[in-house]
Amino acid sequence: MTPRPFFIAVLSGLALAACENGTALTPDIAALREPDIVQADSAIAPPGAAPGTCWGRAVSPAVIETVTEQIMVQPPEVLADGTVLSPAIYRSETHQRIVRERRETWFETPCEAAWTEDFTASVQRALKVRGHYYGAITGRRDKRTRAAIRRYQKEQELDSAILSLEAARQLGLIAVRREEN
Numbered sequence: 001m002t003p004r005p006f007f008i009a010v011l012s013g014l015a016l017a018a019c020e021n022g023t024a025l026t027p028d029i030a031a032l033r034e035p036d037i038v039q040a041d042s043a044i045a046p047p048g049a050a051p052g053t054c055w056g057r058a059v060s061p062a063v064i065e066t067v068t069e070q071i072m073v074q075p076p077e078v079l080a081d082g083t084v085l086s087p088a089i090y091r092s093e094t095h096q097r098i099v100r101e102r103r104e105t106w107f108e109t110p111c112e113a114a115w116t117e118d119f120t121a122s123v124q125r126a127l128k129v130r131g132h133y134y135g136a137i138t139g140r141r142d143k144r145t146r147a148a149i150r151r152y153q154k155e156q157e158l159d160s161a162i163l164s165l166e167a168a169r170q171l172g173l174i175a176v177r178r179e180e181n
Contacts, residue, residue, distance in 0.1 A: 037109055037162060046106035054111035056162030062102040068094045107158065108165040110174065115141060119173070123163065126171040127152055 037056055040049035049055055070090045077085040110119075117139035124145055127133035133148035146161035153160055153167050168174040 037112055039111070049106075052111075054109050055106050056109040056160055056164065058105045058107070058158055058160040058162075060100075060103045060105075060159060062098055063100040064096050065099045066094060066096050068092055105158070107160070107162075109162050110165060110168055120145065122173055123149070123168075123171070126173060130171075 037054050038045050040051055040053045040055065046055055046057075069092070071093050072088055073091050074089040076088040079085060120141050121137050121139040123141075124133050124135070124137045124139070127145075127148040128137070130152065132151045133144065135142075135144040149163050149167070150159065150161040152171075153164060156167065156170075158164055158167070165174060169176050
Protein backbone atom coordinates (compact mmCIF):
# COMPACT_ATOMS: atom_id res chain seq x y z
CA MET A 1 0.00 0.00 0.00
CA THR A 2 1.50 3.35 -1.02
CA PRO A 3 0.87 6.53 1.03
CA ARG A 4 -1.42 9.07 -0.50
CA PRO A 5 -0.05 12.49 -1.43
CA PHE A 6 -2.55 14.20 0.89
CA PHE A 7 -1.36 12.14 3.88
CA ILE A 8 2.28 13.01 3.09
CA ALA A 9 1.39 16.71 2.80
CA VAL A 10 -0.35 16.67 6.20
CA LEU A 11 2.63 14.99 7.87
CA SER A 12 5.01 17.47 6.24
CA GLY A 13 2.90 20.37 7.46
CA LEU A 14 2.91 19.02 11.01
CA ALA A 15 6.68 18.63 10.90
CA LEU A 16 7.09 22.21 9.68
CA ALA A 17 4.69 23.49 12.32
CA ALA A 18 7.01 22.07 14.97
CA CYS A 19 9.71 24.49 13.82
CA GLU A 20 9.83 28.24 14.23
CA ASN A 21 12.52 30.46 12.76
CA GLY A 22 14.35 27.31 11.70
CA THR A 23 14.67 26.13 15.29
CA ALA A 24 12.93 22.98 16.47
CA LEU A 25 10.81 23.53 19.57
CA THR A 26 12.38 21.13 22.00
CA PRO A 27 11.13 21.22 25.55
CA ASP A 28 13.45 22.78 28.09
CA ILE A 29 12.93 20.27 30.87
CA ALA A 30 15.33 22.08 33.19
CA ALA A 31 13.21 25.24 32.93
CA LEU A 32 10.18 23.31 34.15
CA ARG A 33 12.09 22.13 37.24
CA GLU A 34 13.41 25.59 38.09
CA PRO A 35 12.96 26.51 41.77
CA ASP A 36 10.89 29.51 42.71
CA ILE A 37 12.23 32.95 43.55
CA VAL A 38 12.94 33.19 47.27
CA GLN A 39 12.24 36.30 49.37
CA ALA A 40 15.06 37.32 51.74
CA ASP A 41 12.56 37.06 54.62
CA SER A 42 12.09 33.34 53.89
CA ALA A 43 13.73 30.61 55.98
CA ILE A 44 15.44 29.17 52.89
CA ALA A 45 16.99 32.46 51.71
CA PRO A 46 20.78 32.66 51.51
CA PRO A 47 22.61 33.76 54.65
CA GLY A 48 23.12 37.51 54.88
CA ALA A 49 20.45 38.40 52.30
CA ALA A 50 19.29 42.00 52.70
CA PRO A 51 15.64 42.40 53.72
CA GLY A 52 13.29 42.99 50.78
CA THR A 53 15.61 41.37 48.22
CA CYS A 54 14.77 38.31 46.18
CA TRP A 55 17.05 35.43 45.28
CA GLY A 56 17.31 32.59 42.82
CA ARG A 57 19.36 29.45 43.21
CA ALA A 58 21.24 27.39 40.66
CA VAL A 59 22.47 23.94 41.60
CA SER A 60 25.00 22.21 39.40
CA PRO A 61 25.44 18.52 40.17
CA ALA A 62 28.77 16.91 40.90
CA VAL A 63 30.58 15.42 37.92
CA ILE A 64 31.84 11.92 38.67
CA GLU A 65 34.22 9.97 36.47
CA THR A 66 34.58 6.18 36.50
CA VAL A 67 38.11 5.01 35.77
CA THR A 68 39.13 1.42 35.00
CA GLU A 69 42.82 0.59 35.28
CA GLN A 70 44.77 -2.57 34.53
CA ILE A 71 47.10 -3.44 37.43
CA MET A 72 49.94 -5.93 36.83
CA VAL A 73 49.68 -8.70 39.42
CA GLN A 74 52.53 -10.85 38.12
CA PRO A 75 55.20 -9.77 35.62
CA PRO A 76 55.89 -11.95 32.57
CA GLU A 77 58.59 -14.60 32.62
CA VAL A 78 60.92 -13.95 29.68
CA LEU A 79 64.12 -15.81 28.77
CA ALA A 80 67.29 -13.94 27.73
CA ASP A 81 66.57 -14.71 24.06
CA GLY A 82 63.12 -13.03 24.34
CA THR A 83 61.05 -16.22 24.59
CA VAL A 84 57.99 -15.65 26.81
CA LEU A 85 57.48 -18.54 29.22
CA SER A 86 54.40 -17.03 30.87
CA PRO A 87 52.63 -13.76 30.03
CA ALA A 88 51.99 -11.05 32.58
CA ILE A 89 48.85 -11.36 34.67
CA TYR A 90 46.67 -8.29 35.17
CA ARG A 91 43.56 -7.46 37.16
CA SER A 92 41.08 -4.67 36.51
CA GLU A 93 40.37 -2.08 39.16
CA THR A 94 37.49 0.33 38.76
CA HIS A 95 37.05 3.40 40.93
CA GLN A 96 35.15 6.64 40.80
CA ARG A 97 36.44 10.12 41.48
CA ILE A 98 34.75 13.49 41.67
CA VAL A 99 35.88 15.71 38.80
CA ARG A 100 33.82 18.71 39.96
CA GLU A 101 32.05 19.13 43.29
CA ARG A 102 28.32 19.89 43.50
CA ARG A 103 27.81 23.67 43.55
CA GLU A 104 24.96 25.74 44.85
CA THR A 105 24.95 29.34 43.61
CA TRP A 106 22.65 32.01 45.01
CA PHE A 107 22.06 35.14 42.92
CA GLU A 108 19.90 38.21 43.35
CA THR A 109 16.89 38.42 41.06
CA PRO A 110 14.00 40.81 40.41
CA CYS A 111 11.17 40.12 42.88
CA GLU A 112 7.84 38.68 41.73
CA ALA A 113 6.19 42.13 41.96
CA ALA A 114 8.54 43.38 39.19
CA TRP A 115 7.41 40.63 36.81
CA THR A 116 4.54 42.56 35.26
CA GLU A 117 3.31 41.77 31.76
CA ASP A 118 5.21 44.81 30.43
CA PHE A 119 8.47 43.77 32.15
CA THR A 120 8.15 40.23 30.79
CA ALA A 121 7.49 41.58 27.28
CA SER A 122 10.62 43.74 27.62
CA VAL A 123 12.63 40.67 28.65
CA GLN A 124 11.28 38.79 25.61
CA ARG A 125 12.13 41.67 23.26
CA ALA A 126 15.65 42.07 24.69
CA LEU A 127 16.33 38.34 24.36
CA LYS A 128 14.81 38.19 20.87
CA VAL A 129 17.12 40.96 19.63
CA ARG A 130 20.08 38.98 21.01
CA GLY A 131 18.93 35.78 19.28
CA HIS A 132 17.86 33.83 22.37
CA TYR A 133 14.04 34.13 22.29
CA TYR A 134 12.20 32.61 19.33
CA GLY A 135 8.53 33.10 20.15
CA ALA A 136 6.00 35.89 19.87
CA ILE A 137 6.14 38.76 22.37
CA THR A 138 3.34 37.69 24.74
CA GLY A 139 4.24 39.24 28.08
CA ARG A 140 3.86 35.80 29.70
CA ARG A 141 6.73 34.13 31.55
CA ASP A 142 6.21 30.81 29.84
CA LYS A 143 8.59 27.94 29.09
CA ARG A 144 9.92 29.68 25.95
CA THR A 145 10.79 32.76 27.97
CA ARG A 146 12.46 30.70 30.71
CA ALA A 147 14.41 28.71 28.10
CA ALA A 148 15.60 31.96 26.47
CA ILE A 149 16.68 33.35 29.85
CA ARG A 150 18.63 30.13 30.48
CA ARG A 151 20.34 30.34 27.06
CA TYR A 152 21.32 33.97 27.65
CA GLN A 153 22.63 33.42 31.17
CA LYS A 154 24.49 30.25 30.24
CA GLU A 155 26.87 32.50 28.28
CA GLN A 156 27.71 34.13 31.65
CA GLU A 157 28.14 30.72 33.29
CA LEU A 158 24.82 30.80 35.16
CA ASP A 159 22.67 27.84 34.16
CA SER A 160 19.29 29.06 35.41
CA ALA A 161 15.96 30.08 33.93
CA ILE A 162 15.48 32.58 36.75
CA LEU A 163 16.63 35.99 35.52
CA SER A 164 19.50 37.30 37.65
CA LEU A 165 19.59 40.96 38.59
CA GLU A 166 22.98 41.21 36.83
CA ALA A 167 21.54 39.79 33.58
CA ALA A 168 18.55 42.17 33.84
CA ARG A 169 21.00 45.07 34.14
CA GLN A 170 23.01 43.82 31.14
CA LEU A 171 19.80 43.64 29.12
CA GLY A 172 19.04 47.25 30.11
CA LEU A 173 15.88 46.31 32.01
CA ILE A 174 16.88 47.42 35.51
CA ALA A 175 18.78 50.54 36.47
CA VAL A 176 22.44 50.17 37.34
CA ARG A 177 23.34 51.53 40.78
CA ARG A 178 25.67 54.51 40.65
CA GLU A 179 28.37 55.02 43.20
CA GLU A 180 27.90 58.15 45.26
CA ASN A 181 30.85 60.50 45.75
